[in-house]
Amino acid sequence: MPDSSRQIRTAAVIPAAGRGVRLGPGAPKALRTLGGTPMLVHAVRAMAASRAVSLVVVVAPPDGAPEVRALLDEHSFSRAELLVVPGGETRQESVRRGLDALPDGIDVVLVHDAARPLVPVDTVDAVIAAVRAGAPAVVPALPLADTVKQVEPRPRGEAEPVTGTPERALLRAVQTPQGFDRETLLKAHDTVVEGEGATDDAGLVERLGAPVVVVPGHEEAFKVTRPLDLVLAEAVLARRRATDGYV
Numbered sequence: 233m234p235d236s237s238r239q240i241r242t243a244a245v246i247p248a249a250g251r252g253v254r255l256g257p258g259a260p261k262a263l264r265t266l267g268g269t270p271m272l273v274h275a276v277r278a279m280a281a282s283r284a285v286s287l288v289v290v291v292a293p294p295d296g297a298p299e300v301r302a303l304l305d306e307h308s309f310s311r312a313e314l315l316v317v318p319g320g321e322t323r324q325e326s327v328r329r330g331l332d333a334l335p336d337g338i339d340v341v342l343v344h345d346a347a348r349p350l351v352p353v354d355t356v357d358a359v360i361a362a363v364r365a366g367a368p369a370v371v372p373a374l375p376l377a378d379t380v381k382q383v384e385p386r387p388r389g390e391a392e393p394v395t396g397t398p399e400r401a402l403l404r405a406v407q408t409p410q411g412f413d414r415e416t417l418l419k420a421h422d423t424v425v426e427g428e429g430a431t432d433d434a435g436l437v438e439r440l441g442a443p444v445v446v447v448p449g450h451e452e453a454f455k456v457t458r459p460l461d462l463v464l465a466e467a468v469l470a471r472r473r474a475t476d477g478y479v
Protein backbone atom coordinates (compact mmCIF):
# COMPACT_ATOMS: atom_id res chain seq x y z
CA MET A 233 0.00 0.00 0.00
CA PRO A 234 1.42 3.47 -0.88
CA ASP A 235 2.48 5.54 2.11
CA SER A 236 0.17 8.57 1.81
CA SER A 237 1.95 10.36 4.65
CA ARG A 238 5.19 10.53 2.62
CA GLN A 239 5.92 14.07 1.43
CA ILE A 240 5.94 14.62 -2.33
CA ARG A 241 9.17 16.42 -3.21
CA THR A 242 9.53 18.70 -6.21
CA ALA A 243 12.74 19.70 -8.01
CA ALA A 244 13.24 22.16 -10.86
CA VAL A 245 15.77 21.51 -13.63
CA ILE A 246 16.84 24.71 -15.40
CA PRO A 247 18.57 24.15 -18.75
CA ALA A 248 20.87 27.18 -19.13
CA ALA A 249 23.56 25.82 -21.45
CA GLY A 250 22.39 27.45 -24.69
CA ARG A 251 24.39 30.08 -26.58
CA GLY A 252 21.55 32.42 -27.40
CA VAL A 253 22.45 32.72 -31.08
CA ARG A 254 19.14 34.41 -31.92
CA LEU A 255 19.80 37.08 -29.28
CA GLY A 256 23.03 38.06 -31.03
CA PRO A 257 26.72 38.09 -30.05
CA GLY A 258 27.69 38.17 -26.37
CA ALA A 259 27.91 35.95 -23.32
CA PRO A 260 25.81 32.74 -23.17
CA LYS A 261 22.18 33.93 -23.00
CA ALA A 262 21.49 32.76 -19.44
CA LEU A 263 24.36 34.88 -18.15
CA ARG A 264 23.29 38.07 -19.89
CA THR A 265 21.82 40.62 -17.53
CA LEU A 266 18.28 41.81 -17.02
CA GLY A 267 18.07 44.87 -14.77
CA GLY A 268 21.73 44.29 -13.88
CA THR A 269 21.18 40.68 -12.72
CA PRO A 270 21.94 37.60 -14.87
CA MET A 271 18.84 36.09 -16.47
CA LEU A 272 19.69 32.75 -14.83
CA VAL A 273 19.52 34.29 -11.35
CA HIS A 274 16.00 35.58 -12.11
CA ALA A 275 15.02 32.12 -13.38
CA VAL A 276 16.37 30.34 -10.27
CA ARG A 277 14.55 32.85 -8.05
CA ALA A 278 11.34 32.22 -9.97
CA MET A 279 11.56 28.48 -9.21
CA ALA A 280 12.73 28.92 -5.60
CA ALA A 281 9.81 31.32 -5.02
CA SER A 282 7.51 28.29 -4.98
CA ARG A 283 7.27 26.83 -1.50
CA ALA A 284 6.93 23.41 -3.11
CA VAL A 285 10.35 23.48 -4.81
CA SER A 286 13.04 22.03 -2.55
CA LEU A 287 15.86 21.62 -5.11
CA VAL A 288 16.96 23.54 -8.21
CA VAL A 289 19.36 21.86 -10.64
CA VAL A 290 21.01 24.38 -12.96
CA VAL A 291 22.45 22.99 -16.18
CA ALA A 292 25.36 25.30 -17.05
CA PRO A 293 27.23 25.81 -20.33
CA PRO A 294 29.45 22.69 -20.80
CA ASP A 295 32.71 24.41 -19.81
CA GLY A 296 31.18 26.92 -17.39
CA ALA A 297 29.82 24.98 -14.40
CA PRO A 298 32.36 26.29 -11.82
CA GLU A 299 31.76 29.91 -12.91
CA VAL A 300 27.99 29.45 -12.76
CA ARG A 301 28.25 27.90 -9.29
CA ALA A 302 30.35 30.88 -8.11
CA LEU A 303 27.84 33.32 -9.63
CA LEU A 304 24.86 31.64 -7.95
CA ASP A 305 26.71 31.54 -4.61
CA GLU A 306 26.69 35.36 -4.68
CA HIS A 307 22.87 35.31 -4.45
CA SER A 308 20.33 33.86 -2.04
CA PHE A 309 17.40 31.71 -3.11
CA SER A 310 15.20 31.25 -0.04
CA ARG A 311 14.97 27.62 1.10
CA ALA A 312 15.80 25.76 -2.09
CA GLU A 313 18.97 23.69 -2.35
CA LEU A 314 21.08 24.28 -5.51
CA LEU A 315 23.06 21.92 -7.73
CA VAL A 316 25.02 22.93 -10.84
CA VAL A 317 25.94 20.44 -13.58
CA PRO A 318 27.46 20.89 -17.04
CA GLY A 319 25.12 20.83 -20.03
CA GLY A 320 25.28 19.34 -23.50
CA GLU A 321 25.10 20.24 -27.18
CA THR A 322 21.30 20.31 -27.35
CA ARG A 323 18.51 21.33 -24.99
CA GLN A 324 17.36 17.70 -24.73
CA GLU A 325 20.87 16.58 -23.75
CA SER A 326 21.15 19.37 -21.19
CA VAL A 327 17.82 18.46 -19.59
CA ARG A 328 18.92 14.81 -19.48
CA ARG A 329 22.06 15.79 -17.58
CA GLY A 330 19.94 17.72 -15.10
CA LEU A 331 17.66 14.71 -14.61
CA ASP A 332 20.69 12.46 -14.01
CA ALA A 333 21.70 14.71 -11.10
CA LEU A 334 18.39 14.37 -9.24
CA PRO A 335 18.67 12.57 -5.89
CA ASP A 336 16.28 9.85 -4.70
CA GLY A 337 13.08 11.10 -3.11
CA ILE A 338 12.11 13.58 -5.83
CA ASP A 339 8.69 12.70 -7.28
CA VAL A 340 7.78 15.78 -9.31
CA VAL A 341 10.15 17.46 -11.77
CA LEU A 342 9.78 20.87 -13.36
CA VAL A 343 11.81 21.74 -16.43
CA HIS A 344 12.18 25.49 -16.85
CA ASP A 345 14.10 27.50 -19.47
CA ALA A 346 16.63 29.96 -18.02
CA ALA A 347 15.44 32.05 -20.96
CA ARG A 348 12.03 32.56 -19.26
CA PRO A 349 13.29 34.59 -16.28
CA LEU A 350 10.04 36.33 -15.35
CA VAL A 351 7.54 33.48 -14.95
CA PRO A 352 5.26 34.34 -12.00
CA VAL A 353 5.17 31.98 -9.01
CA ASP A 354 1.43 31.42 -9.45
CA THR A 355 2.11 29.78 -12.82
CA VAL A 356 4.82 27.57 -11.26
CA ASP A 357 2.45 26.54 -8.48
CA ALA A 358 -0.41 25.82 -10.90
CA VAL A 359 1.81 23.42 -12.87
CA ILE A 360 2.98 21.65 -9.69
CA ALA A 361 -0.59 21.36 -8.40
CA ALA A 362 -1.77 19.74 -11.64
CA VAL A 363 1.03 17.13 -11.51
CA ARG A 364 0.33 16.44 -7.84
CA ALA A 365 -3.34 16.00 -8.74
CA GLY A 366 -2.35 13.11 -11.01
CA ALA A 367 -1.43 14.43 -14.48
CA PRO A 368 1.86 12.83 -15.62
CA ALA A 369 2.79 15.84 -17.76
CA VAL A 370 1.60 19.46 -17.51
CA VAL A 371 2.41 22.44 -19.69
CA PRO A 372 1.49 26.10 -19.18
CA ALA A 373 0.32 27.63 -22.43
CA LEU A 374 -1.52 30.59 -23.92
CA PRO A 375 -3.93 30.98 -26.83
CA LEU A 376 -2.36 32.53 -29.93
CA ALA A 377 -2.85 36.16 -30.93
CA ASP A 378 -1.75 35.65 -34.54
CA THR A 379 -3.28 33.49 -37.23
CA VAL A 380 -0.91 30.62 -38.09
CA LYS A 381 -0.19 29.33 -41.62
CA GLN A 382 1.35 26.02 -42.56
CA VAL A 383 3.78 26.42 -45.48
CA GLU A 384 5.95 24.48 -47.84
CA PRO A 385 9.40 25.68 -46.74
CA ARG A 386 11.58 27.41 -49.38
CA PRO A 387 15.12 28.83 -49.17
CA ARG A 388 15.35 32.17 -47.34
CA GLY A 389 14.09 35.07 -49.42
CA GLU A 390 11.79 32.95 -51.62
CA ALA A 391 8.00 33.17 -51.23
CA GLU A 392 6.62 30.04 -49.49
CA PRO A 393 3.35 28.48 -50.69
CA VAL A 394 0.70 28.20 -47.96
CA THR A 395 -0.59 24.66 -47.51
CA GLY A 396 -3.12 25.27 -44.74
CA THR A 397 -4.46 27.37 -41.87
CA PRO A 398 -4.81 25.38 -38.62
CA GLU A 399 -7.86 26.34 -36.56
CA ARG A 400 -6.45 28.91 -34.17
CA ALA A 401 -8.90 28.15 -31.37
CA LEU A 402 -7.34 24.68 -31.09
CA LEU A 403 -3.75 25.93 -30.80
CA ARG A 404 -1.73 26.96 -27.75
CA ALA A 405 1.73 28.54 -27.43
CA VAL A 406 3.62 26.47 -24.89
CA GLN A 407 5.78 27.87 -22.10
CA THR A 408 7.79 26.55 -19.16
CA PRO A 409 8.01 25.36 -16.41
CA GLN A 410 6.64 22.10 -17.69
CA GLY A 411 5.89 19.69 -14.87
CA PHE A 412 6.18 15.91 -14.81
CA ASP A 413 5.84 12.85 -12.74
CA ARG A 414 9.55 11.97 -12.47
CA GLU A 415 9.25 8.41 -13.78
CA THR A 416 7.29 9.51 -16.84
CA LEU A 417 9.85 12.16 -17.77
CA LEU A 418 12.79 9.78 -17.30
CA LYS A 419 11.08 7.17 -19.46
CA ALA A 420 10.44 9.77 -22.17
CA HIS A 421 14.08 10.86 -22.18
CA ASP A 422 15.22 7.21 -22.21
CA THR A 423 12.90 6.29 -25.06
CA VAL A 424 12.74 9.18 -27.50
CA VAL A 425 15.78 9.61 -29.69
CA GLU A 426 17.25 13.09 -30.08
CA GLY A 427 16.36 14.72 -33.38
CA GLU A 428 12.87 13.25 -33.65
CA GLY A 429 11.48 16.76 -33.69
CA ALA A 430 10.44 17.29 -30.05
CA THR A 431 11.33 20.87 -29.12
CA ASP A 432 10.06 20.56 -25.55
CA ASP A 433 9.94 17.89 -22.85
CA ALA A 434 6.19 17.43 -23.09
CA GLY A 435 6.75 16.55 -26.75
CA LEU A 436 8.88 13.60 -25.63
CA VAL A 437 6.11 12.42 -23.30
CA GLU A 438 3.55 12.73 -26.13
CA ARG A 439 5.68 10.36 -28.17
CA LEU A 440 5.38 7.79 -25.37
CA GLY A 441 1.61 8.01 -25.78
CA ALA A 442 1.21 9.33 -22.22
CA PRO A 443 -1.32 12.11 -21.56
CA VAL A 444 -0.15 15.73 -21.47
CA VAL A 445 -2.45 18.50 -20.21
CA VAL A 446 -2.34 22.27 -20.53
CA VAL A 447 -2.92 24.79 -17.73
CA PRO A 448 -3.11 28.55 -18.26
CA GLY A 449 0.28 30.14 -18.89
CA HIS A 450 1.17 33.79 -18.30
CA GLU A 451 2.16 36.60 -20.67
CA GLU A 452 5.19 37.38 -18.51
CA ALA A 453 6.50 33.83 -18.88
CA PHE A 454 7.62 34.68 -22.42
CA LYS A 455 10.99 33.40 -23.67
CA VAL A 456 13.81 35.86 -24.24
CA THR A 457 14.80 34.72 -27.70
CA ARG A 458 15.42 37.78 -29.89
CA PRO A 459 16.71 41.30 -29.03
CA LEU A 460 13.20 42.79 -28.82
CA ASP A 461 12.30 40.25 -26.11
CA LEU A 462 15.05 41.73 -23.96
CA VAL A 463 13.49 45.20 -24.29
CA LEU A 464 10.14 43.80 -23.14
CA ALA A 465 11.75 41.87 -20.28
CA GLU A 466 13.54 45.03 -19.05
CA ALA A 467 10.21 46.89 -19.08
CA VAL A 468 8.38 44.14 -17.16
CA LEU A 469 11.17 43.97 -14.60
CA ALA A 470 11.25 47.77 -14.15
CA ARG A 471 7.48 47.77 -13.57
CA ARG A 472 7.76 44.96 -11.01
CA ARG A 473 10.57 46.73 -9.19
CA ALA A 474 8.56 49.95 -9.06
CA THR A 475 5.28 48.37 -7.95
CA ASP A 476 5.99 45.02 -6.20
CA GLY A 477 9.35 45.63 -4.51
CA TYR A 478 10.78 42.87 -6.74
CA VAL A 479 14.61 42.64 -6.59
Ligand SMILES: Nc1ccn([C@@H]2O[C@H](COP(=O)(O)OP(=O)(O)OP(=O)(O)O)[C@@H](O)[C@H]2O)c(=O)n1
Nearest residue numbers: 247248249250251252253254321322326346347
Ligand atom coordinates in the same frame (compact mmCIF):
# COMPACT_ATOMS: atom_id res chain seq x y z
N1 LIG B 1 22.45 22.96 -25.63
C1 LIG B 1 21.50 23.65 -25.00
C2 LIG B 1 20.61 24.49 -25.70
C3 LIG B 1 19.65 25.20 -24.97
N2 LIG B 1 19.61 25.09 -23.63
C4 LIG B 1 18.66 25.90 -22.85
O1 LIG B 1 17.32 25.69 -23.28
C5 LIG B 1 16.54 26.86 -23.01
C6 LIG B 1 15.65 27.21 -24.20
O2 LIG B 1 16.46 27.33 -25.32
P1 LIG B 1 16.58 28.62 -26.26
O3 LIG B 1 15.83 29.76 -25.80
O4 LIG B 1 16.38 28.13 -27.63
O5 LIG B 1 18.10 29.00 -25.96
P2 LIG B 1 19.34 28.92 -26.89
O6 LIG B 1 19.54 27.55 -27.43
O7 LIG B 1 20.42 29.49 -26.04
O8 LIG B 1 18.92 29.94 -28.05
P3 LIG B 1 19.40 29.96 -29.57
O9 LIG B 1 18.65 28.83 -30.24
O10 LIG B 1 18.99 31.31 -30.05
O11 LIG B 1 20.90 29.77 -29.58
C7 LIG B 1 17.53 27.99 -22.67
O12 LIG B 1 17.41 28.30 -21.29
C8 LIG B 1 18.86 27.40 -23.03
O13 LIG B 1 19.94 27.86 -22.21
C9 LIG B 1 20.48 24.24 -22.96
O14 LIG B 1 20.44 24.14 -21.74
N3 LIG B 1 21.40 23.52 -23.67
Ligand SMILES: C[C@](O)(CO)[C@H](O)COP(=O)(O)O
Nearest residue numbers: 323345406407408431432455
Ligand atom coordinates in the same frame (compact mmCIF):
# COMPACT_ATOMS: atom_id res chain seq x y z
C1 LIG C 1 10.63 24.51 -24.30
C2 LIG C 1 10.10 25.69 -25.05
O1 LIG C 1 10.48 26.88 -24.39
C3 LIG C 1 8.58 25.65 -25.03
O2 LIG C 1 8.06 26.72 -25.74
C4 LIG C 1 10.60 25.75 -26.46
O3 LIG C 1 10.12 24.65 -27.16
C5 LIG C 1 12.11 25.85 -26.58
O4 LIG C 1 12.43 25.96 -27.95
P1 LIG C 1 13.77 26.58 -28.46
O5 LIG C 1 13.77 26.41 -29.93
O6 LIG C 1 14.84 25.80 -27.77
O7 LIG C 1 13.74 28.03 -28.09
